[in-house]
Amino acid sequence: xxxxxxxxxxxxxxxxxxxxxxxxxxxxxxxxxxxxxxxxxxxxxxxxxxxxxxxxxxxxxxxxxxxxxxxxxxxxxxxxxxxxxxxxxxxxxxxxxxxxxxxxxxxxxxxxxxxxxxxxxxxxxxxxxxxxxxxxxxxxxxxxxxxxxxxxxxxxxxxxxxxxxxxxxxxxxxxxxxxxxxxxxxxxxxxxxxxxxxxxxxxxxxxxxxxxxxxxxxxxxxxxxxxxxxxxxxxxxxxxxxxxxxxxxxxxxxxxxxxxxxxxxxxxxxxxxxxxxxxxxxxxxxxxxxxxxxxxxxxxxxxxxxxxxxxxxxxxxxxxxxxxxxxxxxxxxxxxx
Amino acid sequence: xxxxxxxxxxxxxxxxxxxxxxxxxxxxxxxxxxxxxxxxxxxxxxxxxxxxxxxxxxxxxxxxxxxxxxxxxxxxxxxxxxxxxxxxxxxxxxxxxxxxxxxxxxxxxxxxxxxxxxxxxxxxxxxxxxxxxxxxxxxxxxxxxxxxxxxxxxxxxxxxxxxxxxxxxxxxxxxxxxxxxxxxxxxxxxxxxxxxxxxxxxxxxxxxxxxxxxxxxxxxxxxxxxxxxxxxxxxxxxxxxxxxxxxxxxxxxxxxxxxxxxxxxxxxxxxxxxxxxxxxxxxxxxxxx
Numbered sequence: 001x002x003x004x005x006x007x008x009x010x011x012x013x014x015x016x017x018x019x020x021x022x023x024x025x026x027x028x029x030x031x032x033x034x035x036x037x038x039x040x041x042x043x044x045x046x047x048x049x050x051x052x053x054x055x056x057x058x059x060x061x062x063x064x065x066x067x068x069x070x071x072x073x074x075x076x077x078x079x080x081x082x083x084x085x086x087x088x089x090x091x092x093x094x095x096x097x098x099x100x101x102x103x104x105x106x107x108x109x110x111x112x113x114x115x116x117x118x119x120x121x122x123x124x125x126x127x128x129x130x131x132x133x134x135x136x137x138x139x140x141x142x143x144x145x146x147x148x149x150x151x152x153x154x155x156x157x158x159x160x161x162x163x164x165x166x167x168x169x170x171x172x173x174x175x176x177x178x179x180x181x182x183x184x185x186x187x188x189x190x191x192x193x194x195x196x197x198x199x200x201x202x203x204x205x206x207x208x209x210x211x212x213x214x215x216x217x218x219x220x221x222x223x224x225x226x227x228x229x230x231x232x233x234x235x236x237x238x239x240x241x242x243x244x245x246x247x248x249x250x251x252x253x254x255x256x257x258x259x260x261x262x263x264x265x266x267x268x269x270x271x272x273x274x275x276x277x278x279x280x281x282x283x284x285x286x287x288x289x290x291x292x293x294x295x296x297x298x299x300x301x302x303x304x305x306x307x308x309x310x311x312x313x314x315x316x317x318x319x320x321x322x323x324x325x326x327x328x329x330x331x332x333x334x335x336x337x
Numbered sequence: 338x339x340x341x342x343x344x345x346x347x348x349x350x351x352x353x354x355x356x357x358x359x360x361x362x363x364x365x366x367x368x369x370x371x372x373x374x375x376x377x378x379x380x381x382x383x384x385x386x387x388x389x390x391x392x393x394x395x396x397x398x399x400x401x402x403x404x405x406x407x408x409x410x411x412x413x414x415x416x417x418x419x420x421x422x423x424x425x426x427x428x429x430x431x432x433x434x435x436x437x438x439x440x441x442x443x444x445x446x447x448x449x450x451x452x453x454x455x456x457x458x459x460x461x462x463x464x465x466x467x468x469x470x471x472x473x474x475x476x477x478x479x480x481x482x483x484x485x486x487x488x489x490x491x492x493x494x495x496x497x498x499x500x501x502x503x504x505x506x507x508x509x510x511x512x513x514x515x516x517x518x519x520x521x522x523x524x525x526x527x528x529x530x531x532x533x534x535x536x537x538x539x540x541x542x543x544x545x546x547x548x549x550x551x552x553x554x555x556x557x558x559x560x561x562x563x564x565x566x567x568x569x570x571x572x573x574x575x576x577x578x579x580x581x582x583x584x585x586x587x588x589x590x591x592x593x594x595x596x597x598x599x600x601x602x603x604x605x606x607x608x609x610x611x612x613x614x615x616x617x618x619x620x621x622x623x624x625x626x
Contacts, residue, residue: 032443
């Protein structure tokens with residue numbers, strides 16, 4: 001508060017104020033951030049670490065040397081993991097691992113292509129864009145569990161899906177068609193969301209770029225490949241990363257649409273849930289930890305290999321602010337911030 | 338928000354021939370049908386008479402609300418489930434906003450070390466698989482007798498709603514004209530007063546939108562509610578619907594389920610449509626810029 005001769009609107013005093021802000025703001029930031037970090041430490045940090053510990057234990061139900069029933073958990077080291085990866089449970093695990101990976105790769109691929117197509121359609125729109133954009137929010141707003149029931153109804157033996165294709169397919173029974181049903185239901189719900197994100201990215205591309213391409217005689221496909229795609233890449237990568245990590249923890253949809261204990265659609269989350277609900281916390285924690293590591297590896301690889309920049313917002317903000325610095329005191333303040 | 342409005346002013350290819358226009362309309366129709374047809378089917382199926390359930394006509398011939406009556410039959414306990422969902426989603430939203438607003442304000446307004454790392458950690462936590470959190474928490478809650486309690490659902494819900502809210506609020510706060518705050522302070526307001534009288538009213542729309550998005554996320558949650566509760570009276574709406582049973586045990590009462598689905602979805606859809614611009618701005622805030 002030492003800026004006594006502040007004239008509102010000029011750059012200099014604002015700058016000074018900003019400097020004094022920086023000195024005090026470290027402590028203030030710590031105070032303001034601590035509640036969130038406390039909550040996240042309790043509801044995310046603690047369970048992750050506890051899962052790691054728990055995955056080394058098994059419920060003991062044996063007798064000790066004197067013939068007494070031993071209660072409580074018994075430390076078994078990595079036995080839960082070896083059981084899962086190579087032992088009795090390995091068939092179920094590798095099957096779930098394959099399903100999870102299959103849904104992730106195929107699902108995200110279809111959703112991305114459809115999402116980009118939807119965004120392009122909406123971007124080209126002359127009128128009625130508002131209506132389409134509103135309708136795109138409908139699948140997003142429906143709870144996944146309810147949408148799973150809806151699709152279960154559509155995919156009934158005498159349901160509307162079979163009536164439309166004129167074929168009798170028992171979609172919700174074991175087999176590849178169950179995977180297809182899950183993929184269709186998932187794509188319906190999430191492709192519009194990808195479309196929404198990509199549309200926001202498309203709208204940031206200045207029209208002059210396209211006009212210049214047109215003047216240079218570039219065709220539609222060439223323009224899309226050489227101009228649109230590279231310019232929406234940052235948004236697209238973030239959308240794809242969100243989707244990847246979301247499908248890797250797939251649970252609601254296969255669980256409600258097809259059901260538990262179905263080899264065709266069982267995912268890692270479903271397997272872990274099943275163990276936990278049968279009070280086998282040790283193996284459940286081991287499954288959960290493996291899934292966690294899998295998700296972490298995918299996220300890390302994706303960010304490293306493709307350079308998806310989730311928090312790039314903060315950095316690019318500074319760049320644009322610097323660009324705008326010439327335009328006025330407000331932008332100048334942002335640039336110094 | 339700005340991104341969306343700027344393109345409106347952009348001259349679209351007016352000189353394109355009507356063939357291109359027709360194609361564009363066709364594309365839009367396909368997108369709208371894709372998004373709405375399954376939802377429409379849910380509504381149609383809900384309004385059929387139970388005995389017409391397997392009728393595939395696009396309009397319910399004898400219009401009936403019998404399915405809705407079945408939803409609220411005393412044995413189903415759906416009214417209670419709706420109340421449970423309201424309590425869980427409402428409390429989660431409230432807690433999230435109380436905690437998250439301060440954090441988002443600090444992230445958007447203050448300059449401090451490790452800011453990017455802090456943001457990165459908050460985003461990363463929302464991407465952890467829910468099951469990795471549920472297993473240890475289920476064990477813990479079982480040991481301390483919290484199974485079948487509201488807090489057993491609310492606390493794990495925070496794990497994904499809180500990062501979402503902080504992220505959204507952060508994006509909204511960044512767009513606010515903070516020079517107004519400085520101006521107020523120059524005019525003699527204290528920092529606290531400037532915050533209360535200038536920032537809070539300006540931030541209200543962003544906070545409100547975030548509240549809606551957070552509420553929808555918590556309202557739609559299924560896995561945590563399914564795991565932490567085994568008593569019918571404590572089930573949330575999403576879990577309750579998935580467990581509706583037919584009169585004879587084996588036949589799934591799809592008509593009733595669709596009716597219940599309409600009941601839990603339509604209020605959300607209406608709110609979302611009314612606030613679509615704001616919600617889209619909130620949803621895309623993390624992805625662009």
